[in-house]
Amino acid sequence: MIAVSDLKAGMTFEQDGKLIRVMEASHHKPGKGNTVMRMKLKDVRTGSTTDTTMRPDDKVKKAYIEGKAVQYLYSQDDMAIFMDLETYEQYELPIPSIEDELKYMLENMEVKIQFFGSEVIGVTLPTTVVLTVQETQPSIKGATVTGSGKPAIMETGLVVNVPDFIEAGEALEINTQEGTYLKRAAK
Known part of the structure; x- marks a missing residue:
């Protein structure tokens, strides 16, 4: 478990069976009352985003995301195809879930795909x-x-x-x- 106040942009956590990625996070102190965390969150599986506030002392379950180096092969219909450079195993990701990342990717480019357990959930681009x-x-x-x-x-x-x-x-x-x-x- 991790405190909401420790969440930063790019981190992923589990909440109500959903995988949530933090897009933006900032502390906010209203005129009266306690400090809250204002956050822009993205559901990793559906791609929907929401703006929300949470108490800094709330706890969430951190999601453990693993990365694997792959090569972006091509896009076909509504899927982007990637290949593991060691095993030649291919992975498919729906284009809507990685639409922003595709704007930076050329065919045959090496990137990392992200796994949550055995589920492929996203792409990590080079800097x-x-x-x-x-x-x-x-x-x-x-x-x-x-x-x-x-x-x-x-x-x-x-x-x-x-x-x-x-x-x-x-x-x-x-x-x-x-x-x-x-x-x-x-x-």
């Missing part, structure tokens, strides 16, 4: 990925890094705000936690 700009506005001559930037559509469909000097066809390093441009990728 950064290299994606190619598919479409953006033309670069502006004399543009500097400090400009406000412009939107760029990456090869996976992800839209990222990039500096004005970036052009279509360039490979960029993208932060997967925040969905932000970091730098041009080394060639």
Whole structure:
């Protein structure tokens, strides 16, 4: 058991037979009364999110999630297919449950899938990925890094705000936690 006050974004716990992932958590002290934890929670199995408050001293059962390195093969119909690199065993995940993660994944990319017992429940991405700009506005001559930037559509469909000097066809390093441009990728 773990105290609600110890929950942080990314942690997973069990509640009423559901697997719940913490998306955001913060302490909140209203004008009167006791401190509460404001949290944005996501049901891992259904993908639904809720905003809720809990008392910091409440206890929840921590879920033990294991990871396994796999290769993302392809998406077909409404399933994403992954393969274990050691045993060649294949795993399927419903696309709606990993829709956000798919925006950072290219075919044959290595990622980790998450298991709760024997149930496959999600994907863990690397901290950064290299994606190619598919479409953006033309670069502006004399543009500097400090400009406000412009939107760029990456090869996976992800839209990222990039500096004005970036052009279509360039490979960029993208932060997967925040969905932000970091730098041009080394060639």
